[in-house]
Amino acid sequence: MVAGAFVDDSGALTTANLRAAVSGPYLSAFSRSLQLSAITAVVGAVLGALLAWAVVTGKPDGNLRRVVTSASGVLAQFGGVTLAFAFLATVGFEGLVTVFLRERGIDIFAGGAWIFELPGLVLVYTYFQIPLMVIVFLPALDGLKPQWREAARNLGGSAWTYWRRVAGPVLAPAFFGSMLLLFANAFSAYATAAALVSQGAPIVPLQIRNLQTSEVLLGQQNLGRALGFGMVVVVAIVMGLYALLQRRTTRWLR
Amino acid sequence: MRLLPARSRPTIALLGAALLLTAACGDAPERETSTAGSDTGGVAAATATSVADFGGFDGLVEAAETEGTLNVIALPPDWTNYAEVISTFEQTYDIEVDSAQPDASSQEEINAAEQLAGTDRAPDVFDLGPAVATANVDTFAPYKVQTWDDVADELKDPDGRSISDYGGLMSIGYDADSVPAPTSVLDLLKPDYRGKVALNGDPTQAGAAFAGVAMAALGNGGSADDIAPGIEFFRQLKAAGNFLPVDPTPATIASGQTPVVIDWDYTNAAQSETLEGQRNWEVVVPQEALVSSYYVQAINADAPHPAAARLWQEFLYSDVGQNLWLKGYGRPVREAAMVEAGTIDEAAYAKLPQVSGEAVTLTEEQTAAAAALLSAGWAEAIS
Numbered sequence: 001m002v003a004g005a006f007v008d009d010s011g012a013l014t015t016a017n018l019r020a021a022v023s024g025p026y027l028s029a030f031s032r033s034l035q036l037s038a039i040t041a042v043v044g045a046v047l048g049a050l051l052a053w054a055v056v057t058g059k060p061d062g063n064l065r066r067v068v069t070s071a072s073g074v075l076a077q078f079g080g081v082t083l084a085f086a087f088l089a090t091v092g093f094e095g096l097v098t099v100f101l102r103e104r105g106i107d108i109f110a111g112g113a114w115i116f117e118l119p120g121l122v123l124v125y126t127y128f129q130i131p132l133m134v135i136v137f138l139p140a141l142d143g144l145k146p147q148w149r150e151a152a153r154n155l156g157g158s159a160w161t162y163w164r165r166v167a168g169p170v171l172a173p174a175f176f177g178s179m180l181l182l183f184a185n186a187f188s189a190y191a192t193a194a195a196l197v198s199q200g201a202p203i204v205p206l207q208i209r210n211l212q213t214s215e216v217l218l219g220q221q222n223l224g225r226a227l228g229f230g231m232v233v234v235v236a237i238v239m240g241l242y243a244l245l246q247r248r249t250t251r252w253l254r
Numbered sequence: 255m256r257l258l259p260a261r262s263r264p265t266i267a268l269l270g271a272a273l274l275l276t277a278a279c280g281d282a283p284e285r286e287t288s289t290a291g292s293d294t295g296g297v298a299a300a301t302a303t304s305v306a307d308f309g310g311f312d313g314l315v316e317a318a319e320t321e322g323t324l325n326v327i328a329l330p331p332d333w334t335n336y337a338e339v340i341s342t343f344e345q346t347y348d349i350e351v352d353s354a355q356p357d358a359s360s361q362e363e364i365n366a367a368e369q370l371a372g373t374d375r376a377p378d379v380f381d382l383g384p385a386v387a388t389a390n391v392d393t394f395a396p397y398k399v400q401t402w403d404d405v406a407d408e409l410k411d412p413d414g415r416s417i418s419d420y421g422g423l424m425s426i427g428y429d430a431d432s433v434p435a436p437t438s439v440l441d442l443l444k445p446d447y448r449g450k451v452a453l454n455g456d457p458t459q460a461g462a463a464f465a466g467v468a469m470a471a472l473g474n475g476g477s478a479d480d481i482a483p484g485i486e487f488f489r490q491l492k493a494a495g496n497f498l499p500v501d502p503t504p505a506t507i508a509s510g511q512t513p514v515v516i517d518w519d520y521t522n523a524a525q526s527e528t529l530e531g532q533r534n535w536e537v538v539v540p541q542e543a544l545v546s547s548y549y550v551q552a553i554n555a556d557a558p559h560p561a562a563a564r565l566w567q568e569f570l571y572s573d574v575g576q577n578l579w580l581k582g583y584g585r586p587v588r589e590a591a592m593v594e595a596g597t598i599d600e601a602a603y604a605k606l607p608q609v610s611g612e613a614v615t616l617t618e619e620q621t622a623a624a625a626a627l628l629s630a631g632w633a634e635a636i637s
Contacts, residue, residue: 025633093500093511113449116499117637198501199456200633214459215360215383216625 002232004225017226026207026227032118033187033203034234040125041183047126048133048182049175055134056141069138072131079128084195087124091115118202121193128192129182136181140174177245184238188231204231299561303414304398305568308561311400314568317561319348324562326351327366327377328358332504332528334420334520335582342578343569349562359460360386367393371556378563380552383461385621387416387550394552397564399571404591409548418548419570420520420584423539423613424469427522430534432513439473439487439540443494447514451491452498452506454517458628465545466516467628468616473543478614481624482631489635497636508532519607520583539607546613548587573597580606 005021008014020026051068058064091097091108092115101108114120144167152162190205197203201210204227211217211224299308299317308314318324324343331337340351354375355362360383370376380387380394387394391411398414409418426436434446442451455463471477471484491497502512507525510533515522519539526535551570557563569575576586577599585606592598616624 024630028633094509109449112495113499197499199453199499200636201456201458202633202637210456210459213359213361213365215386215461216458216464216621217629218361218385218389218625 001225001228004222005229006226007222009219009222017223018229020223021226021230026204026223029202029204029207029227030230030234033205036118036121036125036203037183037186039122040129040186041179043122043126044129044133044182045137045175045179048130048178049137051130052134052137052141055138056144068134072134075131076128076135079189080191081195083124083127084192087115087120087127087196091123116197116199120196121203124192124196125186125189129186132185133178133182136178137174140171140178144170173245173248177242180238180242180245184235184242187238188235299564300395300555300557302560302564303396305400305564308564311568314561314565315347318559318565321559321562322349323374324349324351324559324566325354325375325378325557326566327354327380328356328360328363329353329381330356332521332524333582334579334584335524338581339570339575339578342574343566346569346574347565349565364390364393367554367556374558376556376558377554378557378559379566380550380554381419382416382550382552384418384547384550385461385618385625387552388618391415391552393555395555395557395560395563397553397567399567401571401588401591404571404588406587409587416550416552417571418587419551420579420586421546421548422518422520422583422585423607423609424465424543424545425517425519425522425537425539425607427507427515427517427525427535427537429507429510429513430536432510435536436514436538437540439470439543442496442514443487443490445494447496449495449498450513451496452500452502452512452515453488454502454515454521456632458625458632461547462518462521463516464621464624464628465518465547465616468614468624469516469540469543469545471543472545472614473540478616478620479623481627485628485631485635488632492636499636504528507535520585523583523605523607537607539609541610544609544611544613546615548615577602 005017006013006015008016022030055065055068087095089095093109093113098108109115115123148166148170149162152166157165188205190209193203193206194209197206201207208224208227208231211220211227214220299321302308302314305311305314308317326340329336329340331340340353343349344351352375354377355366358366360380363377363380363382364386367377367380382390394411394415396411396414399417402410402414402417405417411417426439426442428436433450436442436447441447453463453466454460457463457467467484467488468478468481469484470487471481474483474487476483488497498512498514500506500512502515502517504525506512507515508529515525519537522535522537525533526537529535551567553560553563553567570579571588573592576588576592577597579586580599580602583602583606586592589598593603
């Protein structure tokens with residue numbers, strides 16, 4: 001793929017593919033991909049962290065924890081065509097919820113067919129981002145030792161002081177690291193979007209599909225590889241940051 | 255031929271592993287030319303350029319039946335009656351047809367041929383959009399069917415490497431119980447069609463949708479040389495809230511999700527027939543915007559079943575094969591000759607939409623220019 005990104009159709013070395021990949025419609029696709037990943041990472045991280053917090057405050061071997069962790073394990077991997085279909089059956093044009101609300105005078109598609117566009121992708125991606133956040137963030141929350149809270153209390157600290165001075169700093173690297181993981185997860189997701197969005201190829205993975213399979217735009221396979229190379233660079237940066245944060249996290253959670 | 259949402263594995267693994275693998279495997283290694291073609295009377299089937307090389311049609315049938323299998327690709331059963339074309343071929347000859355990836359695009363046919371080259375699963379024959387066929391003509395085997403002379407010169411490669419097969423006109427299919435009958439392309443901008451107009455595929459990707467934009471261009475003051483008004487039409491359609499970004503399928507039409515579909519007249523007409531009693535599906539060809547295009551047949555030069563591939567072509571271009579396409583509302587390329595000879599299926603022929611005036615077919619240069627324009631502007635126009 002990397003080799004393909006740097007040659008033209010006749011095999012000669014060129015940077016034209018890479019230059020095209022960061023201009024015009026492909027640049028906007030990258031921008032939309034980054035937006036989609038960032039929004040779903042933040043929303044997924046916040047909601048997932050709250051859910052994980054609810055879980056750790058419960059009994060360690062209670063039913064809540066068992067149900068939430070096993071459900072998260074399944075749902076975090078529940079991407080792709082099945083997920084897209086599930087959403088269309090629920091909030092598609094003739095979906096269960098859509099019809100239910102329509103009968104009560106609420107048209108959720110009054111503003112347009114958002115489910116098939118970027119807002120739809122945000123909704124659907126969040127569905128697998130939250131459970132993934134629960135899975136990756138739970139160990140960090142489990143690592144918070146009760147003794148730290150007791151020590152803070154004994155030294156006269158309030159709950160707020162404890163969160164601000166102890167738990168917050170300990171959890172921050174894990175929280176942001178998990179968010180980066182979610183970001184990369186959304187950035188590289190393909191099948192869900194491919195099954196849901198059929199017009200305009202708004203995000204990079206769909207643009208690559210277009211370039212590989214189009215019967216209209218021919219001879220652009222290497223441009224597709226250049227886009228793929230661009231994605232690898234973005235993910236490599238994200239993973240590098242993740243590794244740095246991970247190193248800080250593990251210091252506290254041994 | 256047309257393209258539906260990807261059928262790749264539902265994986266969200268980091269880096270979209272499937273995606274990258276596809277990209278990485280794009281270049282199939284060169285391989286030795288196969289000598290496995292079946293020999294008949296000392297002539298390798300893989301290099302035969304007409305039935306004469308098999309010592310006549312019976313020789314071709316014998317060689318093909320010895321091979322016993324034919325690999326076809328990207329032939330949807332509901333597209334120009336391909337289900338019946340394939341079953342009739344199987345009944346006529348002792349050959350099993352292996353139909354792979356019925357919903358693949360033309361480019362995916364070529365990709366499959368490259369990736370499977372040298373295996374016995376490689377496609378033997380292609381049914382391609384004209385642009386893809388022209389770009390890959392070097393990978394096709396020259397072969398002239400017995401009815402070669404019936405086809406106009408501009409619809410075939412002079413060396414016999416490719417030949418147009420069936421054509422159609424761009425049309426608007428609509429549910430007459432749900433929307434008023436449109437009489438022109440611009441009618442679709444009216445409030446009656448709010449949230450109802452779908453295009454068969456993404457025009458930067460699928461040939462049918464591409465022709466749909468060309469039709470919109472003609473209906474909106476553009477021409478084959480200037481399809482910008484077509485993109486502008488869809489921008490207005492989107493702004494009016496009429497554009498429905500759903501890929502129409504028989505299922506979406508049957509369930510009423512896509513009440514108006516811009517597609518080839520043969521696919522729309524096939525829907526009318528399939529959905530009779532369920533949906534009142536009507537087809538109109540806008541007279542001010544006649545866009546036509548032929549698909550193209552070709553034989554894979556590396557076909558694992560070279561004789562069967564050639565027999566398939568003879569079958570498709572026989573009166574039987576041509577009439578089967580016609581039954582699926584495809585306009586067979588031998589139309590004129592068959593009308594003259596009286597061998598055309600009159601009942602099916604009468605069902606084709608009547609048009610007055612000359613239909614526009616985009617040339618190679620016009621297609622390339624339009625594709626570049628779409629590549630730059632389509633995503634913005636409909637988002």
